[in-house]
Amino acid sequence: MRVLIGSPGCEFLAGARLSDLVAAYEEKLADDPMIKTLKEKTGKSHLVFIVNGVVIKPEMFDQIRLQTGDDVRIQHPYFGG
């Protein structure tokens, strides 16, 4: 029996890299008004990807292979006040 607590997680093929997850997530948010506006205004989504508590810089996305049980969080930029 598998009990899900909190996030249900997401399936990726063995050997998937963080860049695959980033691409899938950014595609999912392609129509998000905030992300679209940020891309238009600044040229980037400003999304930050955190793997097991560590902020990963974009240049590392293709070097990190996802492992079963990895905790990936996506931090959005909110700089209004």
Added chain:
Amino acid sequence: MMNDPNDRYKKQIIFHGLGAEGQARLRASSVLIAGVGALGSMLGHLLVRAGVGRVRLVDRDRVELGNLHRQILFDEEDVAQNVFKAQAAGRKLRMTNSQVQIQAEVLEISQSNIDQLMADVDLTLDALDNIPTRLVINDAALRLRKPWIHCGVLGSRGNVALMIPGRTPCLRCLFPNVQPSDNIPWIDTIGILGTIPAFAATLAANEALKFLSGNHAALAPGMIQFDLWSNEFEIIPLQGPAQDCVCVRMTSAV
């Protein structure tokens, strides 16, 4: 007949996490609220009512009609009088709790004044509306080794994170690719619901009360992030500072 000053706080003193000792610590503590817009209004409202001993409010802007849907310390009379936000907020907060020392300053936070503004307070609360000034606070916090709480909102979303130099990630760790040049008029461009800064500031004020009262074990273990429109709330667990971040060098220097 004068009431016992502690009558004001008796309901929160009863709360197990605070008690009389925690209340005394709040009274002995001081904060800087950087920016007195939507976040800053709510932060001031909550922290002054809670009995934080000294509250410094800093903002350069005047109250405008478009502020009123979310900036709870201001009203139509303030718009008509074209008053500065810091002054209007200071006046209302003094009426709210005369036991608190309120220091209201009309000025623009910059590299040249931030150290002086932060040096004599226990905690700084980021209630700003732009990236460059947040980076000014971040870097001053590292120099002075002073804790601060980042708080930002947009649309229906927001995040809150306590930053302790040398122990937690700094703003540059958390947003490694954000540059001052990325600054846009965030809320003017994307919009904001009035509920969002109120909620974010409540979370930030709550973390501030834990921190200032010495309840550090109760602090959120990471960055709080929420979207009230899609009913999402999470705490993103974070390890310490990024090893290649400038904050590591700044906080390890003797």
